Amino acid sequence: MAAKPKLYYFCGRGRMESIRWLLASAGVEFEEEFIETREQYEKLQNDGYLLFGQVPLVEIDGMALTQTRAILSYLAAKYNLYGKDLKERVRIDMYVDGTLDLMMVMALAAFKPPEEKEENFALTVKKAKTRYFPVFEKILKDHGEDFLVGNKFSWADIQLLEAILMVEELNASVLCDFPLLKVVY
Numbered sequence: 540m541a542a543k544p545k546l547y548y549f550c551g552r553g554r555m556e557s558i559r560w561l562l563a564s565a566g567v568e569f570e571e572e573f574i575e576t577r578e579q580y581e582k583l584q585n586d587g588y589l590l591f592g593q594v595p596l597v598e599i600d601g602m603a604l605t606q607t608r609a610i611l612s613y614l615a616a617k618y619n620l621y622g623k624d625l626k627e628r629v630r631i632d633m634y635v636d637g638t639l640d641l642m643m644v645m646a647l648a649a650f651k652p653p654e655e656k657e658e659n660f661a662l663t664v665k666k667a668k669t670r671y672f673p674v675f676e677k678i679l680k681d682h683g684e685d686f687l688v689g690n691k692f693s694w695a696d697i698q699l700l701e702a703i704l705m706v707e708e709l710n711a712s713v714l715c716d717f718p719l720l721k722v723v724y
Contacts, residue, residue, distance in 0.1 A: 543567075543568050543569050543570050544562060544567065544569040544570070544597055544598065544599040545569065545570045545571070545572060545597070545598040545599075546558065546559070546569055546570070546571045546572070546595065546596070546597050547571075547572050547574060547583060547588075547594055547595065547596040547597070547598075548571070548573065548574065548594050548595045548596070549573065549574050549575075549594070550573040550574075550575065553595075554594075554595050554607045555594070555595040556701065557607065557611060557639075557697075557698060557701060558595060558597060558607070558610055558611060558614065560697050560698075560700075560701050561611055561614050561615060561618075561620065561694060561697055562614060562618075564620065564692075564697050565614070565618035565619075565620060567618065574594065580594075583596060588603045588605075589605060590603075590605045590606070591605060591606065593605065595607055595610065597610050597614075599613075599614075600617075608639075611635070611694065615631070615693070615694035620692065620693050620694045620697070621693065621694055622688055622689060622693060623689060623691075627688050627689050627693075630687070630688045630695070631687070631688050631693050631694055631695045634675070634678070634687050634688070634695040634698070634699065635694060635695050635698045637671060637674065637675075638671070638695075638698040638699050638701070638702040639698065640671075641663075641666070641667055641671045641702050641706070642701070642702050642705060644663050644666060645660075645663050645705050645706070645709075647659075648660050648662070648663050660709045663706070663709060664706060664709050664710045664713060667702075667706045667713060668713060668716070671702070672703075672706075672713075672714075672716075672717050672720060673717075675687070675699060675717075675719075675720060675723075676717045676718075676719050676720055679719040679720070679722075679723070680719055685722070687699065696723065699720075699723060700723060700724065703720060703723070703724055
């Protein structure tokens with residue numbers, strides 16, 4: 540039996556959350572080691588695990604993987620969540636990048652000074668409702684399938700659901716104008 544993937548990150552969602560979601564969606568059990576001290580982080584760094592000096596880090600298949608997008612691409616391909624051919628993969632990549640853009644807007648808003656947070660969160664919700672969610676609603680409408688790509692559950696669907704839930708934390712009624720996204724949800 541292969542060893543469970545081991546995830547190294549701080550105690551929180553951050554960049555590791557999408558990796559957790561992808562593994563969970565694939566039905567893969569994993570272990571986590573939370574980095575709680577500077578010494579733990581420095582040990583990973585000094586032992587050569589952190590290629591670019593940052594986490595997340597995932598140990599899997601005898602490799603130490605860094606860089607969130609590379610980790611997600613590898614896991615999606617490994618667990619058959621990355622399309623059947625190059626045309627499906629490029630669509631998955633486009634949709635994932637779109638959701639990651641939206642998620643980055645939300646993440647940056649969270650680090651604004653307290654007096655700017657509410658305004659930034661409101662702008663994030665507006666951007667989701669006017670720029671991102673209409674695109675995904677149209678994709679689903681145009682091809683009439685239950686999933687974003689190839690009528691098969693993929694990494695793009697996982698990433699979209701995570702983004703929807705993040706925006707929903709800011710505004711519970713965010714999907715009221717998006718009936719097809721409600722079905723995805």
